[in-house]
Amino acid sequence: MKKLFTLCVMLFFSVTLFVAQEKDPVIQAMISEANDNSQLKNLGHELMDVIGPRLVGTPQMKNAHDWAVAKFNTWGITAKNEQWGEWRGWERGITHIDMIHPRVQSLRGMQLAWSPGTGKNGITAELLVLPMIKDSLEFARWLPSVKGKLVMISMHQPTGRPDYNWEEYATEKSFTKMKEEREKQTEEWQENMRRTGYDRRTLAPALEKAGAAGIVMSNWSRGFGVNKIFGARTKAIPTVDLELEDYGMLYRLVESGHKPKLKIVAESKELGMMPTFNTIAEIRGTEKPEEYVILSAHFDSWDGATGATDNGTGTLVMMEAARILKKHYPNPKRTILVGLWGSEEQGLNGSRAFVEDHPEIVDGLQALFNQDNGTGRVVRLSGGGFLNSYDYLGRWLDAVPNEITSEIETTFPGTPARGGSDYASFQAAGAPGFSLSSLSWAYWNYTWHTNRDTYDKIVFDDVRNNVILTAILAYMASEDPEKTSRVKAVLPVSNRTGRQLEWPTPRSPERKGGVD
Template identity: 60%
Template sequence: MKKIYRYGLGLLLLVSVKVQAQNQQVIDAIIKEAKENSQLETLAHELLDGIGPRLVGTPQMQQAHDWTVKQYQNWGIEAKNEKWGEWRGWDRGTTHIDMIEPWVRTLAGTQLSWSPSSPEGGLTAEVIVLPDLEDSVAFQKWLPSVKGKYVMISAPQLTGRPDDNWEKWGTEESFEAIKEKRAALERAWLDRTQKTGKNRTSLPIALENAGAVGVVTSYWSRALGANKIFSASTRQVPTIDLSIEDYGMLFRLVESGKKPKIHVNAQSKETGLQPTFNTIAEIKGTEKPEEYVMLSAHLDSWQGGTGATDNGSGTILMMEVMRILKKVYPNPKRTILVGHWGSEEQGLNGSRAFVEDHPEMLEKIQVLFNQDNGTGRIANISGQGFVDSYEYLGRWLNKVPREITRDIETSFPGNPGSGGTDHVSFVAAGVPAFNLSSLAWDYGTITWHTNLDTYDKLVFDDIKNNAILTAIMVYMACEEENMVSKKMRIPVDFRTGEPTEWPSKRSPTRQGGILFQRIAR
């Protein structure tokens, strides 16, 4: 009996050593392929430079879905576009803005997403500023004066220098003074707009209904040259966003009585409701094909830049991981599935649609890894409230080279995410879904939803490290003998000490933008 026991123990040890050696071979192959044959720069160029920004409902969004499918198919990976809804279609044309009086200057700016078009050839008109009126009654009396004019509705900025510039070069007194003045100006401008009785959406509509020929904004991101570019709420006339420099100049000219005029030629067109998709690709599993390890990144973007760090970097990361695994691990134990989601920016719609449309898959998802917030190397992983996530994520991370993981901060079990990016859609459904959160590289000010979110801001060394980490984690999740634990910890409200609730699943908006359809003139 003792001999049999020793023989059995020896056999188990031999099998264990063999499995570890096999794992290390695949891991070494992942690292070698990622370092020596990276396709990240090519993918980024084709997506960002070749296709451009990917606003839901635009031709570029559709091109991006089709390009992604074709790229996967070229690598021998099955892929398809899966329709989940419809969205207001819009096609951006050229934007050209010139100051005509009191002197001539071409201004830096663009039309906001879904902005109505200028008349053919553009239109020249005087610029005025939303005045500081007594109340909404005074606002209604003032409204007729906007007819035939462009109206500026954003607060002017006292300085175009970011805070770190003031901290480096200014005195402590001057820095404190500018912060106090800026806060006072922002409070005063908020009070000015609130007295109109309108909000951020209804104010532009009231102006265009009163005959304004356009609305002028400036949403400075507090980084040099960066403005946030979101959507227009006007339905008949263009809304343009100007750089802080040019907006401030126009504002000062108006306030000093110089009556500046600008010529705006912002061309765009409505294209009706357009189908919206998720792009789904898979490497079919061999032993457990009905169990899944998922990758996740949203494909859509806003229209300010080309969506490089939000979320071109996450998109090319997940494509590169799939390419690497197809080459070095072509017959995974479980099916490897990737979702490139549409309309994340309008409320996680693509991923929420996938969760709602595939309830039969949710229990069979081993784990999901999502990446969204920028180009930096992965720096933080939360257990999202899954009690045993420390055990399996810890084991898998241990297989990643130390130079990649040494600065990663983890929080276990953590709390479930309730918004922000696509892993949340799956966490709400009880799927162990983890966001691979990256270093900021000043993401919040320089690139997040700004005109500067472009190819040149990508840090390919960091993305390459992320590809190695993610591919190894996917490989280990596929090879895991059993499904991981999905036991959840209900989060506690730190203010009361009482348990709260697990985030609930939310349905996507499947027909979007229709309330803002352009009204015929």
Template identity: 70%
Template sequence: MRKFKKLLVFPLAFSLTIAVAQRGNAPQFRGGASQIKYPIVEAIVKEANENSQLEQLAHELLDGIGPRLVGTPEMQQAGDWAIEKFKSWGIEAHSEKWGEWRGWQRGPAHIDMIYPRVKSLEGMQLAWSPGTNGKTITAETIILPYFQDSLAFQKWLPEVKGKFVMISMMQPTGRPDKNWEEYGTKESIDKMNRERDSLTRAWQKRIQNTGHTSRTLPVALEKAGALGIITNNWSKAVGADKIFGAYTKKIPTVNLSLEDYGLVYRLTQSGKKPKLSMKIESKDLPVAPAFNIIAAIKGVEKPDEYVILSAHFDSWDGASGATDNGTGTLTMMEAARILKKVYPNPKRTILVGLWGSEEQGLNGSRAFVEDHPEIVANIQAVFNQDNGTGRVTSLQGQGFLHAYEYLGRWLTYVPREVRQHIETSFPGYPGTGGSDFASFVMAGAPAFSLSSLSWDYGTITWHTNRDTYDKIVFDDLRNNVILTAALAYAASEDPAKSSREKIVLPIDPSTGKPREWPKPVSPTRRGGLD
């Protein structure tokens, strides 16, 4: 998630006057405004703590179905599962198609070193990687060398024919920074940092001098007759690698673990001419629908005004997408389940938006904003969660001038033990990316990111092969369910419609004029097909 400069910071233990029509659920004042108790919120807390469905939902979605890469059968299966769950809770839900995506399905991958010794290697194909057509292919490895310029690269290019090409830098250490900081001397730490920085700059220059980018280089190697592409995208945590997408169309692209990539790299570098064998099973499928899952608890007084519980449903597929964004999805689904049970007749309509293809550029939420201007114009608030399993600790105003008034008012509904963790900053700046709240902010709708405590999200689980069920901290997730449900209840009940007045953005030094509010971006509606 993006980090924002904090403008005005307010503690949450402040006193506010609450004037909210409760339809028979009037707040009970006990020792001042900070002690207001709401029967509905008490019921939310009781249900969340005593009848939580989080573990079972996580098991069904993450263990049973697994990752939800856009365009895959697993994404479709997950969508069907979510609709069935919502309907079992009495919540109307449907799949809303907004585009098409390249169809693909991952299969098993077997990668072995067979010379100069035999060793099964830890690795996996990247998303959308071609397979080996049911065959086991064997070849020597070659390292992308340093070139003075693109002409030298073109002259060398025939050397890759029939070989596996290694195109990533070999890391100088497989130990995470925290390990070095705990056990290293100042001299050894400084030396390691200098070496790694120098190697990183040199490798970037190596890629640049080919005349290609990291996206176009694999394609050039494929066209020159390479048999496969080998990469390593280490996440700086033991055993964790970032697993993104392949750019090749006919030959496999695989990520080897830091340890095995380094092994093969060193053997290649020292002239041992290692040979690898691969059998990569994946298959292209017919074009698949790209969709969002939309669920609704209809409002009874203002049905055409909306509170949206927002999370992206898709994931990368290196693991099961547990904390990115299974946890956000589970939070919003569980909050909706509880609200339907204890608050079945909200004043405003409560929507749940589980967005598709966030990972490729917020496409699902951008499509929703583009396709539903009538909803966007009447949004009371969007609450989005998408940065891991931790309890929410930060909420900022996204550049809406009066967000401190209504967010502050709604936060007083939240139990003290939940809101005590949260630091607010107002008015903040409008988000332009990072997650789906930005799609709504750019359209001028009040949308807010429920930003979470790290739990080393960036290194251990974000887009990695280690983003699995066991990384979920369910106590923090229950905290977030209570927060989300209480905020949704408060926003729904508020007699006032939330203000959309925006701040005047700072001066742009290049023009001498105030910056403009970011404009909505259209989604990619045909992924991997053009």
């Protein structure tokens, strides 16, 4: 009987909610628009395939900002590019990396971001690997030998198969043996690196100063064919990343005494300091225009690929949600803004600048919804440390179809973020910003900052669900008769330090980046 009673109660509330949703024509129109007239695939193609990667300081980043403004305008939404700083300008050019000795083979790899170029003629040089040394003095004696050489600075991986592949096919004994050998090798490599007196940030500049012709590395992301691509730390010589398979082959050739040589042609260009922007779109409120709902996503990406899931998909969600809101909720009670932030990848710089430059908007913020981490459907929502966040987020979520909310695990009141993505910039200022955190889809291994973060990795059904969720949350937040509470919860004790956590404080952005 108790189970039957519980089932009846659940059924009653489900039916009540369904009827409530059915009675709201705006919600129903937005859901139909998202499902029947989705623009996501076209937007994704234009942003990822046509414009491409969006590294801060590049012409492609500026092209993306201009494209977004034009797209918003076609939907009748006012938009602008708002400059908040400047960054070292750089443009990727044609890159060829070829082994020319002991045989000829074109290799799979690319320049790191902001790597110095080689010119059209390129450079040709023999490869060296870092030696095993006893101490920093021995390393200092070895350093002159790098003059005119390409130096390999990454560990040679013992296997190119990810662990899940080993776990599926290897014997337990073989899998255990591989992991133990890899762990030992990794520890030895790291200890040897410490003995040099340098780390991953300072080693490349030291090799450059000693006369190296270039730096060769491989930042494997523990998946088939996938490497993470970040920025170079050299000022005059090129830094390239090779895929694991080619890097391993070259490393073995060096160790066996075959003295492999590479020819590297990398035609990147330095462009001087370039302006950096946030794209801000606005649907003006009619009753409370000085209160705001913000749809938030970072617009920039690393440029190992085209930034599809970091954060092309978050950008698509916010743009498509804004399009739908403008079409079916053109006169919101509160002002709805879309913030497409620049230079998130270098430290949340665009959103931190916006918070610093627009205290009036931060003061009037009803809620900010941010989506960043991949292509999956939203599965987590935290109250961000705001004591009464359940009251209003719970009300708003009740209007979202159950097929979407049933996938979402909520945590209230939660804790504020100290980084990670742009909602943290607003939380640090005490404003109610919330992360719409998504399902992984092997994000950390395969697409986060990698050479495989491309259009084909987008799961459009999940992204469309996120559009519906975001549009309804924005609508409900705008219509809510009450202003959201900013009362902060008492934060828990840190497991790491044993001390009570403190609310984060706002940090200023880096407004002149990419230079010392």
